[in-house]
Every structure is written in C-alpha cells, then in structure tokens.
Amino acid sequence: MKIAVDAMGGDYAPEEIVLGAIDAVKTYKYDVVLVGDQDRIREVMAQYGATESNRLTIVQASQVIEMGEHPAQAIRKKKDASIVVATKLVKQGECDAVVAPGSTGAAVTAALLGLGRIPGIERPSIATPIPSKEGITVLLDSGANANSKPKHLVEGAIMGYHYAKYILGISNPTVGLLNIGEEDSKGNEVAQATYPLLEKLKTISFYGNVEGRDIPEGTVDVVVCDGFVGNVILKFGEGMALFIIRLVKDTIKESGFIAKLGALAVLPVLKALKKRLDYTEYGGAPLLGVNGSFIICHGSSKAKAIKNAIRVAGELVEQDVVGHIRSSMEEERVEEYGNES
Amino acid sequence: MKIAVDAMGGDYAPEEIVLGAIDAVKTYKYDVVLVGDQDRIREVMAQYGATESNRLTIVQASQVIEMGEHPAQAIRKKKDASIVVATKLVKQGECDAVVAPGSTGAAVTAALLGLGRIPGIERPSIATPIPSKEGITVLLDSGANANSKPKHLVEGAIMGYHYAKYILGISNPTVGLLNIGEEDSKGNEVAQATYPLLEKLKTISFYGNVEGRDIPEGTVDVVVCDGFVGNVILKFGEGMALFIIRLVKDTIKESGFIAKLGALAVLPVLKALKKRLDYTEYGGAPLLGVNGSFIICHGSSKAKAIKNAIRVAGELVEQDVVGHIRSSMEEERVEEYGNES
Missing domain, CATH: 3.40.718.10 (Isopropylmalate Dehydrogenase)
Structure with a gap:
C-alpha cells in the first residue's frame, strides 16, 4: 500500500x-x-x-x-x-x-x-476525533461546509458511524445530533429538520439530541453538526485546552510548588496532560464522502502528526471505509431526502 | 434599589x-x-x-x-x-x-x-461572560434565540458593547463576529450577511471576524454569534473545563504527587483553577434587549452565584445599561436593516 x-x-x-x-x-x-x-x-x-x-x-x-x-x-x-x-x-x-x-x-x-464523491453523498465532511472522558468523540462536519442542509447532516451521521466503527474500533457506535436541548422539538431549523431524518436511518444507531457538554463527556461516539458549528467548536476547544494548561502552569507556579519541588517534578504532569489533549496524537482528520481515502492535517502539523496521519490513512484503506459508506448510502437512499431546508 | x-x-x-x-x-x-x-x-x-x-x-x-x-x-x-x-x-x-x-x-x-423590548430590538440576547487569557470575553447570544438573523446579531453587537463598557468597565470594548475564518468573505450565510452590517455601525467598535480560539484568547471583548452556536459553545466549554480539571487531578494522582505531598498540598491548586473557570463568580448572564434589567442564572446556581447575580443586577440598573442600549438603537436605526437572510 x-x-x-x-x-x-x-x-x-x-x-x-x-x-x-x-x-x-x-x-x-x-x-x-x-x-x-x-x-x-x-x-x-x-x-x-x-x-x-x-x-x-x-x-x-x-x-x-x-x-x-x-x-x-x-x-x-x-x-x-x-x-x-x-x-x-x-x-x-x-x-x-x-x-x-x-x-x-x-x-x-x-x-x-x-x-469526486461517493454516489449519494452531496457534501463530504471532515471528521475530527476529540478527546473525551470515554476516549474519543468524533465530531463532524468540522469545517468542510459552511452551510449544511439536513441531508448533509444525515450523510455525516452515516460517514461518522463507519469511521468510528472501522477506524476507532467501536463495535456499534452511537450517533448524536448536536443541539441546544434534549427534546426532539429543540433547536434551529436545520437541527429540527434533521432529527426525523436521522430517526429513519436503518444502518446506524441514532441516539437523539446531544448538547455541547456531551462532546467532552463522551455521551455518544459520533456527534453530527453543521460545518460552521463544528469548526467553531474545534477551534474553541483547542484554544480552551491551551488556556487551561497555561492556567494550571501559572497556578502551580503561584502556589510555590515549583520553588518547593523544582520544575522537573511538575513538568511531567503538564506533559501528560498536553499529550492527552493533543490532536496530533490522533492522526489528522479524514475527509469522508470523497471517492478515496483522504486525510487532512492541521497546518501546524509536525513530524509526529504526519506520521500518525499516514498510519490512519493506511487504516482507512485497509478497513475499506469508503466501501462501507458506499454500501450504507445505497441502502439508505439519502439522495431522496430532498433539500427542504 | x-x-x-x-x-x-x-x-x-x-x-x-x-x-x-x-x-x-x-x-x-x-x-x-x-x-x-x-x-x-x-x-x-x-x-x-x-x-x-x-x-x-x-x-x-x-x-x-x-x-x-x-x-x-x-x-x-x-x-x-x-x-x-x-x-x-x-x-x-x-x-x-x-x-x-x-x-x-x-x-x-x-x-x-x-x-417588552427596548425600541428597535427585535430579539433580546443572553450575554455570558467567559474567562479568557485577557480576563473576560462576553459571548452573545448564548441561547435566547435558536434562529438568529443578521439583524439580530447586529442588535447583539450593540448590546454586548454596552454591557462590556458599563458592567465590565472596558473603556472602548472591541466587538468581533464569530466566524470560521478571518476574511470578510468567510462563513455561513448569516455571518456573511452580518459582516457588512456591523461595519456600518457608528456607536461601537467592530473588530472584524474572530474564530473559536479567539474566545479563550481574549482577542476581542465581545463575541457575537447566533444563539444556537453560542449555546453549544457555552455548554461545550463548561464540559471541557470539568473534563480537563479531572484530567489534571488524575494526572497528578498517577504521577505519585498525592502520595508524596498529601492531598492537602495539591487541592489548593485545583481549587484556584476551578475558581478561575467558575462561571458563578461572574454573576449570571444578563438578558439584554428587554425593557428592564434582567439576569438569568444557571439552573445549578448555588448561594454564591445568586449573591453575585444580585450584585450585577444592581450594577445594570446603576449604570443604566438599558438606557445606553436605547440611545444606541435610536442612533443606529437597526430596524431599517430588514430581514434579508
């Protein structure tokens, strides 16, 4: 390969x-x-x-x-x-x-x-693995589309499911719709129109609505949202992680720990924390829905991130994620959902 | 009072x-x-x-x-x-x-x-103070409206500006539009239509587009977005903060620090961190745009949060934030912006 x-x-x-x-x-x-x-x-x-x-x-x-x-x-x-x-x-x-x-x-x-695209897919999505209490939550679309329609979120749900199943190795991944409340009547027009479409799917497990806090909680394995919201969340999360790590550092310093123990004793703690929050560990974000295996890496990627992305690219091919998405799309006939919203 | x-x-x-x-x-x-x-x-x-x-x-x-x-x-x-x-x-x-x-x-x-509403305001917004590197970033709308139109984001920009100026005491607050890139051509339909409207405002300082990471960075004092995005970010941030604090705790424990120093030495560090990230310190979130001073508190608010909210409610009245918003709205004539999108 x-x-x-x-x-x-x-x-x-x-x-x-x-x-x-x-x-x-x-x-x-x-x-x-x-x-x-x-x-x-x-x-x-x-x-x-x-x-x-x-x-x-x-x-x-x-x-x-x-x-x-x-x-x-x-x-x-x-x-x-x-x-x-x-x-x-x-x-x-x-x-x-x-x-x-x-x-x-x-x-x-x-x-x-x-x-080109996998037949039936109108809009490919970027799937980003985010660290959570339960391991990893996949967020998609995290930035391929600025204006997603309900149909595109349904495509995202199907694609995210197969990525979680075949690349993250979760046997029956749960998929949640990102919303501002749990009830199915909640949300903006796109979320409200998407909910009943996700309920109809036969090839994936739809959990229902999830909220922002469910991403770090790991309530579901896959969180579907439009690309605008996904991109904002992803960048907010990166910024938050950096900010909090700096806060921890400052707080430890101010508490006199550094003086007492020496920087060498505290640094491993921060390093372990950074590693856990570091997206480069997870090997880039696949662009799902195009007719081939394609990994997008952060512009600031260094050697380790590239190395991990190459591994995930190989796994995408070996696991035939494109093929699984294609089969699901044939069965679901999402293209008949129209463009109501 | x-x-x-x-x-x-x-x-x-x-x-x-x-x-x-x-x-x-x-x-x-x-x-x-x-x-x-x-x-x-x-x-x-x-x-x-x-x-x-x-x-x-x-x-x-x-x-x-x-x-x-x-x-x-x-x-x-x-x-x-x-x-x-x-x-x-x-x-x-x-x-x-x-x-x-x-x-x-x-x-x-x-x-x-x-x-009722302040004349000219079509949709009140919830303004939430979020801790950032620079102190506080005000995020609005953080959940009053699920479907915001460009006009509503403009109203939010004006209202957030006066809240930052008179309650947070920032002399000339900068206001950014939450988007997925810096260029003015970026974003979804709502963001693209909002940008030129914000540029036209005379009574506030529009900074331009900001991204998710700019919220914890504190790039601007006020970040305007639609209520769906704002609510998702707010809840994601709360969840992230809890998750990272737990990670810090676990990492410190695993490193043997607790054993070496005793929990009593490490707990103040975590406590200081929690305090800094604790929204209850900031005294609830004002609902701006209604014709009166109104503070909404988190459902999980305890005595300290209520006490702080009472203080902020008093300040809203003393500083006449409603009056300042009213004057700005009279000058800007936002109601003539129509409902294009």
Missing part, C-alpha cells in the same frame, strides 16, 4: 512532513510517496540521513498552494500543485490514500475535483 | 437562593425582594437565622415553573408563577431588576411578555 503525502503543505513543510514520512516508513508497513519540490525533499532527506528506496519515493510537483490563496481558484490555476498531483496519484491508482497538511479549503477542493 | 429574586427557580431552590439573598443584603447596598412560596422562604430564612426587614422582604407567589415545562405555555398558564410575579414587580416600578435562576426558556419568555 502506498500513501501519497503532500510534502509542501502546512507551516513546517517540507522539513516536518519529510521527517514524519521517514518515521512512518520505519514504523508502519505502508509505503510513502512524497509529492513536491524534489530537490528540496531530497535535501531534507539527506539532512536526516534518509535516501529514496522502494518504500519511500518522490514524485515531482513544481507548484505549492499557499495558505492565503483562494482554494478553488488556486486549485484550478495551479495544475502542478503538490496537493493536486498527490490527489491525482490516487485517482490514477498509483497510490491508495492522500495525506494533506495545510489549508483545509485547498485540500477539500483538491479532493472533490480530483476524486 | 430593590432586586426581585425568583426564590423558586433552579435546582437548589429555595434554600440556596434564599441564602444567596441573605448574603447579598449583608454585602451590598441593594435591597432584595424574594418572590415565591412565603412559608417555605420564611422557613429557610429562619434556618439561617435571618428575618424579614426593610432590606429583605418577601412577595408571595403560589406557582412554580418546572424545568421540563414548555416555557411559553407555562408562562401563559401560570399567572402566579414566581418568575412572572418577580417580573411584574419590575414592570410596575416596585423593583428595579430581576434575578432568575433556572429554566432559560421560561425566564426569556417571562421577561419578553412582562417587560
């Missing part, structure tokens, strides 16, 4: 991406194809004492899509952009999955144009 | 409400009128060695609105509900502000029907 990695994407490209790929090839059975400026990539590989092999290869791409660019325009204009070339490798069957660090907009556009 | 307190609202009524009122009268210059079942209230007062005085009085109300009831139906049916009677005291000029613990829906309905 071969994973195509956009070596030029994100804030730390190509150094951290290449380093992550070198580590992944050592640790996992998946081969990696680094896509981007081959001279730069070779340079970085040499720095880390790595060379091209039949398990770690390079495919040249002369262009890069920058963080500030308009995604759709950039993807259409830059035919030789690393993310476009990486996606094409999967489309042509030369690779099995894409790992894309960096601009979410560009990655979503490249995947949509390059791979 | 007299604050009417719904003594029967929330999970710990009337005990904690009465206790909070007794404390408030001792600490602050504001008088308190406890509204509810007078026998029960007198019983609780006696328990705590308090008696009625010209600073702490009781007004009888024979009915209570329970947490599960449909707000609008319950308010219309139960004419002698404590929250309805408390609101009426303000309407009739016998009291200056309401403190309402418990069901948000019932409180909002009672305020709307009992006090």
Whole structure:
C-alpha cells in the first residue's frame, strides 16, 4: 500500500512532513510517496540521513498552494500543485490514500475535483476525533461546509458511524445530533429538520439530541453538526485546552510548588496532560464522502502528526471505509431526502 | 434599589437562593425582594437565622415553573408563577431588576411578555461572560434565540458593547463576529450577511471576524454569534473545563504527587483553577434587549452565584445599561436593516 503525502503543505513543510514520512516508513508497513519540490525533499532527506528506496519515493510537483490563496481558484490555476498531483496519484491508482497538511479549503477542493464523491453523498465532511472522558468523540462536519442542509447532516451521521466503527474500533457506535436541548422539538431549523431524518436511518444507531457538554463527556461516539458549528467548536476547544494548561502552569507556579519541588517534578504532569489533549496524537482528520481515502492535517502539523496521519490513512484503506459508506448510502437512499431546508 | 429574586427557580431552590439573598443584603447596598412560596422562604430564612426587614422582604407567589415545562405555555398558564410575579414587580416600578435562576426558556419568555423590548430590538440576547487569557470575553447570544438573523446579531453587537463598557468597565470594548475564518468573505450565510452590517455601525467598535480560539484568547471583548452556536459553545466549554480539571487531578494522582505531598498540598491548586473557570463568580448572564434589567442564572446556581447575580443586577440598573442600549438603537436605526437572510 502506498500513501501519497503532500510534502509542501502546512507551516513546517517540507522539513516536518519529510521527517514524519521517514518515521512512518520505519514504523508502519505502508509505503510513502512524497509529492513536491524534489530537490528540496531530497535535501531534507539527506539532512536526516534518509535516501529514496522502494518504500519511500518522490514524485515531482513544481507548484505549492499557499495558505492565503483562494482554494478553488488556486486549485484550478495551479495544475502542478503538490496537493493536486498527490490527489491525482490516487485517482490514477498509483497510490491508495492522500495525506494533506495545510489549508483545509485547498485540500477539500483538491479532493472533490480530483476524486469526486461517493454516489449519494452531496457534501463530504471532515471528521475530527476529540478527546473525551470515554476516549474519543468524533465530531463532524468540522469545517468542510459552511452551510449544511439536513441531508448533509444525515450523510455525516452515516460517514461518522463507519469511521468510528472501522477506524476507532467501536463495535456499534452511537450517533448524536448536536443541539441546544434534549427534546426532539429543540433547536434551529436545520437541527429540527434533521432529527426525523436521522430517526429513519436503518444502518446506524441514532441516539437523539446531544448538547455541547456531551462532546467532552463522551455521551455518544459520533456527534453530527453543521460545518460552521463544528469548526467553531474545534477551534474553541483547542484554544480552551491551551488556556487551561497555561492556567494550571501559572497556578502551580503561584502556589510555590515549583520553588518547593523544582520544575522537573511538575513538568511531567503538564506533559501528560498536553499529550492527552493533543490532536496530533490522533492522526489528522479524514475527509469522508470523497471517492478515496483522504486525510487532512492541521497546518501546524509536525513530524509526529504526519506520521500518525499516514498510519490512519493506511487504516482507512485497509478497513475499506469508503466501501462501507458506499454500501450504507445505497441502502439508505439519502439522495431522496430532498433539500427542504 | 430593590432586586426581585425568583426564590423558586433552579435546582437548589429555595434554600440556596434564599441564602444567596441573605448574603447579598449583608454585602451590598441593594435591597432584595424574594418572590415565591412565603412559608417555605420564611422557613429557610429562619434556618439561617435571618428575618424579614426593610432590606429583605418577601412577595408571595403560589406557582412554580418546572424545568421540563414548555416555557411559553407555562408562562401563559401560570399567572402566579414566581418568575412572572418577580417580573411584574419590575414592570410596575416596585423593583428595579430581576434575578432568575433556572429554566432559560421560561425566564426569556417571562421577561419578553412582562417587560417588552427596548425600541428597535427585535430579539433580546443572553450575554455570558467567559474567562479568557485577557480576563473576560462576553459571548452573545448564548441561547435566547435558536434562529438568529443578521439583524439580530447586529442588535447583539450593540448590546454586548454596552454591557462590556458599563458592567465590565472596558473603556472602548472591541466587538468581533464569530466566524470560521478571518476574511470578510468567510462563513455561513448569516455571518456573511452580518459582516457588512456591523461595519456600518457608528456607536461601537467592530473588530472584524474572530474564530473559536479567539474566545479563550481574549482577542476581542465581545463575541457575537447566533444563539444556537453560542449555546453549544457555552455548554461545550463548561464540559471541557470539568473534563480537563479531572484530567489534571488524575494526572497528578498517577504521577505519585498525592502520595508524596498529601492531598492537602495539591487541592489548593485545583481549587484556584476551578475558581478561575467558575462561571458563578461572574454573576449570571444578563438578558439584554428587554425593557428592564434582567439576569438569568444557571439552573445549578448555588448561594454564591445568586449573591453575585444580585450584585450585577444592581450594577445594570446603576449604570443604566438599558438606557445606553436605547440611545444606541435610536442612533443606529437597526430596524431599517430588514430581514434579508
């Protein structure tokens, strides 16, 4: 199995991406194809004492899509952009999955144009694993769509279910609809229209409405919401975690603990906490609903995050998550739900 | 000045409400009128060695609105509900502000029907103070409206500005629009339509778009969003804070700190952290836009939260926040913005 990695994407490209790929090839059975400026990539590989092999290869791409660019325009204009070339490798069957660090907009556009959608899926969703009391809660859509319709949330429920089942290994994942109250009459127009559609599904277990606090509580395995809300929550959660860790640090300092025990005694506690809250441990967020395995990584991804994303990309292919979503969609006929709201 | 307190609202009524009122009268210059079942209230007062005085009085109300009831139906049916009677005291000029613990829906309905709205305001908003790196970020609407239109977000921006200025004492508060990117073209339909309206305002400082992470960062003083998003964020944040505090506790325990130092040494650290994240310190959330001073408290409010809410209610009246919002609304003519989206 071969994973195509956009070596030029994100804030730390190509150094951290290449380093992550070198580590992944050592640790996992998946081969990696680094896509981007081959001279730069070779340079970085040499720095880390790595060379091209039949398990770690390079495919040249002369262009890069920058963080500030308009995604759709950039993807259409830059035919030789690393993310476009990486996606094409999967489309042509030369690779099995894409790992894309960096601009979410560009990655979503490249995947949509390059791979197309699974039949019946109108809007792919980004599924983000969030740490919770019970382990992990999957939140989707966490930013692929700014304006989701009820039908798109139903698609999200089906896709999130299969991701939780086959990648997180939960035998019968529960799926909740994010809302502002438990009763089925609660919520905004989209949530109210989505509830009865989710109740009708045959291939997944719909739990009912959940509230914001149920995400860290881990009340359900999968939480479905529109992409605007999901993105805001995700970024709020990241900010909150950083803020609270700083508070803990400051509070410990002010209490005189550092003075008494030395920084060395307190730091492991904070480190363990950070690790538990660190999204990079979970290996990126799959873009579900496109016709291929596609992982989007945070723009600030470092080697460890890339390495984990390569692992999850391999698992997506092995577990045939795309195939399971396709079967569910055939059975559910979500496309007949229309666009009422 | 007299604050009417719904003594029967929330999970710990009337005990904690009465206790909070007794404390408030001792600490602050504001008088308190406890509204509810007078026998029960007198019983609780006696328990705590308090008696009625010209600073702490009781007004009888024979009915209570329970947490599960449909707000609008319950308010219309139960004419002698404590929250309805408390609101009426303000309407009739016998009291200056309401403190309402418990069901948000019932409180909002009672305020709307009992006090009406400030001219030009179509939808009152709940403003919730959230702890941030810079002190406090005000989030509104945090749950009064499930479906906010651009005009309602503009109203929220104006109201949040005056709350931050006159209650939090920030001389020229900045107001940001919650969105999923910084560029003005970003976001869902509501956010995109709201941005140019906020730019036109003359009486407040519009900062531009902010993202989820800017709330704990404290990038701006006031964050405006629709009530669905605000409510989800608020509850997610509460859940996250509890989850992380538990993680800290567990991590410290596992590291052997407890064994080495004894629980007594570690507990103050956690306590200080909890205090900083504790919404009850901030004294409830004002319902802005109704024609009177009205504070909504969490259903789980205990005495300290009630006491702080009574203080903030008094400040709302003293600072004439309602008057400032009224003047801004007259100048801005938001009602001419129409209902495009």
